[in-house]
Amino acid sequence: MSAAERAGLALLQRLDPERAHGLALRALRAGLLPRRPPVTGPRLRTHLFGLDLPNPIGIAAGFDKNAVALHGLYDRSGMGFVEVGGITPRPQPGNARPRLFRLTEDQAVINRFGFNNDGMEAIAGRLAAHPGGRTGLNLGSNKDTTDRAADYVSVLTRCGPHADFATVNVSSPNTERLRDLQGPAALRALLARVIEANAGLQRPLPLLVKIAPDLPDDALDEIAGIAEESGLAGIIATNTTTDRTGLRSRHAAEPGGLSGQPLFERSTRVLARLSTRTHLPLIGVGGIATPEQAYAKILAGASAVQLYSALAFQGLGLIGALAEGLDRLLARDGHASVASAVGTGRDAWL
Numbered sequence: 001m002s003a004a005e006r007a008g009l010a011l012l013q014r015l016d017p018e019r020a021h022g023l024a025l026r027a028l029r030a031g032l033l034p035r036r037p038p039v040t041g042p043r044l045r046t047h048l049f050g051l052d053l054p055n056p057i058g059i060a061a062g063f064d065k066n067a068v069a070l071h072g073l074y075d076r077s078g079m080g081f082v083e084v085g086g087i088t089p090r091p092q093p094g095n096a097r098p099r100l101f102r103l104t105e106d107q108a109v110i111n112r113f114g115f116n117n118d119g120m121e122a123i124a125g126r127l128a129a130h131p132g133g134r135t136g137l138n139l140g141s142n143k144d145t146t147d148r149a150a151d152y153v154s155v156l157t158r159c160g161p162h163a164d165f166a167t168v169n170v171s172s173p174n175t176e177r178l179r180d181l182q183g184p185a186a187l188r189a190l191l192a193r194v195i196e197a198n199a200g201l202q203r204p205l206p207l208l209v210k211i212a213p214d215l216p217d218d219a220l221d222e223i224a225g226i227a228e229e230s231g232l233a234g235i236i237a238t239n240t241t242t243d244r245t246g247l248r249s250r251h252a253a254e255p256g257g258l259s260g261q262p263l264f265e266r267s268t269r270v271l272a273r274l275s276t277r278t279h280l281p282l283i284g285v286g287g288i289a290t291p292e293q294a295y296a297k298i299l300a301g302a303s304a305v306q307l308y309s310a311l312a313f314q315g316l317g318l319i320g321a322l323a324e325g326l327d328r329l330l331a332r333d334g335h336a337s338v339a340s341a342v343g344t345g346r347d348a349w350l
């Protein structure tokens with residue numbers, strides 16, 4: 001990281017976290033950050049549900065909710081892929097501020113945004129202006145909707161033609177009863193409608209489901225089965241947690257979803273468990289801040305990984321460092337590719 005970047009990051013960390021994030025996105029849009037093409041090479045190149053990724057390190061949903069910084073993220077973050085959103089059909093303001101908290105002592109974040117976003121029309125326009133090739137949609141539903149499935153279908157239909165994969169997000173803790181959609185009957189019914197809409201697109205997208213880390217093993221097993229029999233392209237594990245065990249920060253009791261370091265272990269266990277139940281590709285997310293942690297997710301069963309919270313503490317330069325470090329770890333252990341390492345260390349997490 002350059003001295004200027006280090007100073008910028010230190011400044012951002014003294015600001016209100018939501019304001020700091022807004023400024024970081026503006027800096028990206030304005031081209032103020034250094035150019036960082038993705039770190040790549042034969043070991044890092046990853047073929048995932050039809051997409052060719054230069055590396056398997058992705059930016060998780062919520063970072064660029066409104067797809068305002070796609071150009072910057074493609075040119076200046078080094079990421080292998082990005083998921084924009086959560087997107088809802090109509091724009092909505094989300095919950096009252098403050099709604100984003102930095103738990104520095106715990107290297108964690110709590111958010112209760114509640115799907116604040118500009119809505120699918122505005123976001124579809126931005127996606128259309130950036131052809132991408134490695135952009136996912138995080139599908140959400142409006143707070144006051146009467147038919148959640150209809151909302152996911154609307155966003156997929158409107159934004160899908162401009163994206164490369166889509167995630168059915170049934171795991172955000174900040175929209176009342178959204179997580180109920182993870183129950184078997186509700187999930188089957190929801191996926192059936194989304195899959196039908198996807199089949200109607202001129203270019204159907206790989207569809208994923210993103211799950212919570214707070215589910216018991218039998219629920220995970222059921223979801224893995226449903227995902228597989230529905231013909232989904234993969235599962236993202238995991239979203240933020242409502243668990244608050246072991247935190248030290250003064251913000252620990254804030255309601256919302258917790259992400260970052262305290263989520264690493266639980267989300268990796270969920271990933272490992274899923275990988276014993278399905279052959280679908282898994283994307284591992286939750287608490288990644290070092291190359292060793294990205295590698296641990298791959299060994300536990302992830303074909304690719306995503307992160308968000310650690311970027312708030314370490315800046316976007318972290319993505320390139322993760323890719324380089326991961327490449328070294330793969331080489332050290334004699335893996336010719338990410339794919340050859342996937343799941344080989346799973347038992348340590350079961």
Ligand SMILES: Cc1cc2nc3c(=O)[nH]c(=O)nc-3n(C[C@H](O)[C@H](O)[C@H](O)COP(=O)(O)O)c2cc1C
Nearest residue numbers: 060061062085086111239259260286287307308309
């Ligand atoms: C501020 C914030 C907003 C988020 N918004 C979304 C969202 O809209 N949709 C979603 O599926 N996940 C959302 N997430 C969850 C992340 O995508 C990710 O699953 C989670 O933060 C765990 O990864 P991390 O520990 O690397 O942050 C959000 C996370 C944060 C911190």
